[in-house]
Amino acid sequence: MEHVIAARALMGTSLAFHIVFAALGVGLPLLVVAAEGLWLRTKRRAYYDLARTWAKGMAILFVVGAMSGTILSFELGLLWPTFMRYAGGIIGLPFSLEGFAFFIEAIFIGIYLYGWERLSPVAHWLSGLPIVLSGALSAAFVTTANAWMNMPAGFRIVNGTVVDIDPIAAMLSPPWLVEVLHTTLAAYVVTGFGAAAVCAFALVRRSAEDRREQVQAGLTIAMLVASIAIPLQWIVGDVIARFDADHEPAKFASLEVLFHTRRHAPITIGGIVSGDTVRYGIELPSALSLLVAFDPNAEVKGLDRVAPDDRPPVAAVHYSFDTMVGSASLLLLVAIVWTIVALRKRVPAKSLLIGIAVCGPISVVAMEAGWFVTEFGRQPWIARGLLRTSDAATVAPGVDVQLYGFSIVYVILAATCWWLLRRVGTKDHAA
Amino acid sequence: MTPVLGAALVGLTAVSLYAIFGGADFGGGVWDLFASGPRRQAQRDAISNAIGPVWESNHVWLIFAIVTLFTCFPPVFADIGANLSTPLTLALLGIVLRGAAFVFRNHAADTFATARSWTAVFGASSIIAPFFLGDAAGAIATGRYAWTSPFALSAGVFAVALCAQIAAVFLVRETSHDRALRDDFRRRAVRATVVVWIAGLVPALLAHQAEPGLFAALIGPVARIGIAIAMLLGIVVMLSIANHRDTLARVAVGAEALAVLAGWFGAQAPNLIPNSWTYQTAAASPAMLSAFLVATAIGALFLIPSLALLFFTFKGRGSGSDAALPPMTNP
Numbered sequence A: 001m002e003h004v005i006a007a008r009a010l011m012g013t014s015l016a017f018h019i020v021f022a023a024l025g026v027g028l029p030l031l032v033v034a035a036e037g038l039w040l041r042t043k044r045r046a047y048y049d050l051a052r053t054w055a056k057g058m059a060i061l062f063v064v065g066a067m068s069g070t071i072l073s074f075e076l077g078l079l080w081p082t083f084m085r086y087a088g089g090i091i092g093l094p095f096s097l098e099g100f101a102f103f104i105e106a107i108f109i110g111i112y113l114y115g116w117e118r119l120s121p122v123a124h125w126l127s128g129l130p131i132v133l134s135g136a137l138s139a140a141f142v143t144t145a146n147a148w149m150n151m152p153a154g155f156r157i158v159n160g161t162v163v164d165i166d167p168i169a170a171m172l173s174p175p176w177l178v179e180v181l182h183t184t185l186a187a188y189v190v191t192g193f194g195a196a197a198v199c200a201f202a203l204v205r206r207s208a209e210d211r212r213e214q215v216q217a218g219l220t221i222a223m224l225v226a227s228i229a230i231p232l233q234w235i236v237g238d239v240i241a242r243f244d245a246d247h248e249p250a251k252f253a254s255l256e257v258l259f260h261t262r263r264h265a266p267i268t269i270g271g272i273v274s275g276d277t278v279r280y281g282i283e284l285p286s287a288l289s290l291l292v293a294f295d296p297n298a299e300v301k302g303l304d305r306v307a308p309d310d311r312p313p314v315a316a317v318h319y320s321f322d323t324m325v326g327s328a329s330l331l332l333l334v335a336i337v338w339t340i341v342a343l344r345k346r347v348p349a350k351s352l353l354i355g356i357a358v359c360g361p362i363s364v365v366a367m368e369a370g371w372f373v374t375e376f377g378r379q380p381w382i383a384r385g386l387l388r389t390s391d392a393a394t395v396a397p398g399v400d401v402q403l404y405g406f407s408i409v410y411v412i413l414a415a416t417c418w419w420l421l422r423r424v425g426t427k428d429h430a431a
Numbered sequence B: 001m002t003p004v005l006g007a008a009l010v011g012l013t014a015v016s017l018y019a020i021f022g023g024a025d026f027g028g029g030v031w032d033l034f035a036s037g038p039r040r041q042a043q044r045d046a047i048s049n050a051i052g053p054v055w056e057s058n059h060v061w062l063i064f065a066i067v068t069l070f071t072c073f074p075p076v077f078a079d080i081g082a083n084l085s086t087p088l089t090l091a092l093l094g095i096v097l098r099g100a101a102f103v104f105r106n107h108a109a110d111t112f113a114t115a116r117s118w119t120a121v122f123g124a125s126s127i128i129a130p131f132f133l134g135d136a137a138g139a140i141a142t143g144r145y146a147w148t149s150p151f152a153l154s155a156g157v158f159a160v161a162l163c164a165q166i167a168a169v170f171l172v173r174e175t176s177h178d179r180a181l182r183d184d185f186r187r188r189a190v191r192a193t194v195v196v197w198i199a200g201l202v203p204a205l206l207a208h209q210a211e212p213g214l215f216a217a218l219i220g221p222v223a224r225i226g227i228a229i230a231m232l233l234g235i236v237v238m239l240s241i242a243n244h245r246d247t248l249a250r251v252a253v254g255a256e257a258l259a260v261l262a263g264w265f266g267a268q269a270p271n272l273i274p275n276s277w278t279y280q281t282a283a284a285s286p287a288m289l290s291a292f293l294v295a296t297a298i299g300a301l302f303l304i305p306s307l308a309l310l311f312f313t314f315k316g317r318g319s320g321s322d323a324a325l326p327p328m329t330n331p
Helices: A003-042 A045-079 A081-114 A121-150 A167-171 A176-205 A209-247 A249-255 A287-293 A314-343 A350-378 A399-426 B003-033 B040-051 B055-072 B074-083 B085-107 B112-142 B150-174 B179-210 B212-218 B221-242 B246-268 B286-315
Strands: A156-158 A161-163 A267-269 A272-274 A277-279 A282-284 A381-383 B271-273
Touching (some): A003 A176, A003 A209, A045 A399, A045 B074, A045 B085, A081 A121, A121 A176, A121 A350, A176 A350, A209 A249, A249 A314, B085 B112, B150 B179, B179 B212
Antiparallel strands (some): A156 A161
């Protein structure tokens, strides 16, 4: 296997794996703290049991997230030494800050998980809050590094050397805010729908009748988080689309399969991408011009404005984008239906519960697809305009062996994690 | 203090704390693997209880060291990644499997077969990780990334022995509520200290034989002082263990690890990687170093009280003898 292909495959596999656990690591503490807070207020046993059950899941998921994150920190050096030589001194700051946030998270995870009997109830609940905050901050800091890769900033290049490094400007490169919001909201969307799906599944199957109250409380808390996060995510996504149209035209033209610069540009859904045409796609005339500039006559830049060597893999970007938007549409629909049902104080019908259960995996699909959009959409660059992915990869031998080795590790971790989480959900945890 | 020196001190602090606390957790895994005798299960429970609340934050010292390295000395990070990919990948596998295995086996404690397989993984990976980290460190010291050299391999063995020694000494105090159990770890601490002395001698002899540049540094003044202090502290560990001065033993064993590291880094200063990078030539721009140091100062404001709270809650006075410790299957 070619070095750069193997390195990309391994990094992609590692990130695709880690991102799920990282998202749950950001979102679950919020659900746990909410449940425990409700217990403190109402003293209803169901909330306490719910917090204990979710906290067990959090413990298992956190360790897999922390370990797969460790793999990534090594892989930055093992797979992309040239990139790190270049970029470490420019974009290292958010990683250092992320180090501190992760530290606080790990410390309070220890206190929270092992402190149920050692701390007073209120002190224990308070020890959960830093996990919520530092988890979100960790994700935010790391995302600013990704924003920098999309639009490198905070330095100048004079005669081939990097000068005038401004670490703060690098960390706050133009897309940082929208990317941070998009990533953090994704974590709450995935955790909300994920946890709700588990509860809905149990209600449909009637597999937890002895703990029905607990499961219903879990469904409500999780769906509340999901139903707040998903509409916000749509708004941020819309802002990012316009941002990309202005600042990342190659990515934007790829995800919208716009090969030629034109006015009255259409939105194309689906279709078969071959060469520089799309066939059988559903076209919404002028919709893209409207979306970008609120004017059907507006000109939208196509891939013809991008040098052939600098174009992303259009089909991969486009299909990922459609997958993300399609999945997110379903999530939004289910969230709206649930909200109406909940506001009318009705009990969710079986069909709605099935819909929620389906949304669990769909939300993960949406997140992974969104991440594919931003990563494939930046190719062939690892840092856009600065360093090509093919020039950044290691030339050390054995990357393909590492790829197979770590793939096996991921399968084992995921399988064990799944098995343990199922036990957490089914075992009686009244004690 | 120059920014380069400041960044170097932050990085070395992270490495040292990882060596002591992360090392103790790996050593716990080693003793888990070698748990024996009538109190085999009690030994394992004591190890689990000692590691449980703290190992994840101890692990973050490694992440912090890595991040400091690539932020402040990026070319060194790149060269290490490019040249030591095999031992580092193996160390990484050990680190990852150790962490996952520890949590998995505790959550599966009621299913015998599964818990036993993950216990085996936990023990084995607790040896693999420090061995290859020590091997990589030895390879860096050779100045040519010779990770298969006898010197580097013997440094790996030394690292495992050191972890086991630190863990045994720490576990003596963690088990102060149970005399028989405490004596188990007392014996282990004494044996491990002897092994550390022997395992420490081997790399020196091998360096004398095959690594002339390294040996010259080892008999230089800085390394000599470091080695002498480390050996003295080893004696202190022995004596205080024998005289039931458990807290003193704890401090001494930590200081011993520090002396080893200080001797090593002191001997090769101002080189960060012998023959290729000094702290100065590898340093990132002054703007980055300053930003990093400011970020570290702010971060420390949050980190230090949090760490204090963690250790006060679980390792404070008398917490080791707390019989009401929640069972490990129920964290």
